[in-house]
Amino acid sequence: MASQNLLLLPGDGIGQEIMLEVKKVIAWYNAKGGMSFETDEGLVGGSAYDAHGKAISEEDMAKAMACDAVIFGAVGGPKWDDVPYDVRPEAGLLRLRKDMELFANLRPAICYPALADASSLKRDVIEGLDILIVRELTGGVYFGEPKEIIDLGNGQKRGIDTQVYDTYEIERISGVAFELARTRRNKVTSMEKRNVMKSGVLWNEVVSQTHQNGYQDVELEHMLADAGGMQLVRWPKQFDVIVTDNLFGDMLSDVAAMLTGSLGMLPSASLGAPDGVTGKRKAMYEPVHGSAPDIAGTGAANPIAMIASFSMALRYSFEEVAAADLLDKAIAAVLDKGLRTKDIASEGQATVSTSEMGDAIVAELDALSA
Structure with missing residues (x-):
């Protein structure tokens, strides 16, 4: 070869x-x-x-x-x-x-049978776990502008990070999630914070439209990211593919890592x-x-x-x-x-x-x- x-x-x-x-x-x-x-x-x-x-x-x-x-x-x-x-x-x-x-950042969280007792959660909660977090990796708050610290005077400063997403960025990452779900258990959970963030409102709208336009055979559910973090430690086996933005994906995938027993068990692919x-x-x-x-x-x-x-x-x-x-x-x-x-x-x-x-x-x- x-x-x-x-x-x-x-x-x-x-x-x-x-x-x-x-x-x-x-x-x-x-x-x-x-x-x-x-x-x-x-x-x-x-x-x-x-x-x-x-x-x-x-x-x-x-x-x-x-x-x-x-x-x-x-x-x-x-x-x-x-x-x-x-x-x-x-x-x-x-x-x-x-x-x-x-x-597209792919982070699988798989609980090997031999390690079911290594997790801090009960065996029945994580035994057989196999979920995939699809994290958008090149947009959002890590790359948005402005990104700076401003001196306001009088000993005060202001730190600024900007959460920015365009339609095409959300379309392509959700498309990856839907395609991968078709090779697994055919379910996608989209996580954002549409209740307090305008970028979350757009995220929700675009994921829904992408689903409607080409992936209606895949089950789609929406969940607020903080509730998603809670559900990951309550009953993680309810999830198949989770798609989310750069910031929430960073945090939620670390939560998922500990379900498997250790951060040392979690690989990733960035495509x-x-x-x-x-x-x-x-x-x-x-x-x-x-x-x-x-x-x-x-x-x-x-x-x-x-x-x-x-x-x-x-x-x-x-x-x-x-x-x-x-x-x-x-x-x-x-x-x-x-x-x-x-x-x-x-x-x-x-x-x-x-x-x-x-x-x-x-x-x-x-x-x-x-």
Whole structure:
């Protein structure tokens, strides 16, 4: 098969460690999975700031624009708390999303059977959980203008962030949600705050119209985002696909992550629109968790979300569904055997290191493909 080009951006903190485990998986697919991935590596976040004085260099940004998929670790840490706002580590991630036009963020929350007791919720509430949050990623309050702090005098300041959405942005993200729902349980829940936000009123109207125009076969319900957060911890299995804006998607997906037992279990895919010639999408895959500087270098990080993010790359960028299914099964098999990193271990349960978890998943790939 033709080689696929991956750009690896480990970032900061545990991003460096979990990326090592993804490299093991990529090497396995190259050697035994009948695939050909060529990898390049760059800097992003605090590591890029240390090297270049900015959160991502123009050279690495160009690589990201040209590759078939970006595999991203995590950025940030207290070391860079005092750097200028526009070159803070997170600015590199935001630029990648914006310049690559990665408007659709897919965040699955799946409760592996072996981890049903790792959640803070009761087993019957989360056992068998399989939901997908579709978050709009390039609009809303994170990118709206004006965005500034104004000195009002007399020791007073005003911070301004602007929530902005245009019709087309809501149409395209809701279209993605409806299309994905058709491959699942055929239900979409749209979440916004139309009771207090004009952008929420527009969101509700456009999602409803998009549904009416082409997706009437999919069940659609609307829910206020704060009520949605409550329902996620009350009875999450009522949901199939949740579509929401950038800000609420950020918060609600973190809530969903804890349903699965740990942020270390939640992968994500950020996708652009198919181009008009090849049909390929620009894409970036990353775990939902952060750089966790408190455990960086200790070997305690859970690499599963990072490895599962690569599984999403196999599925969405390369259409290698069987290969993605194999990797998902390998992760489940390791958990079924009782291997746990610290974040998903029960009290008194033995734990394995980041590297040992990665090795175990590769060993399961061997066993399952034998």
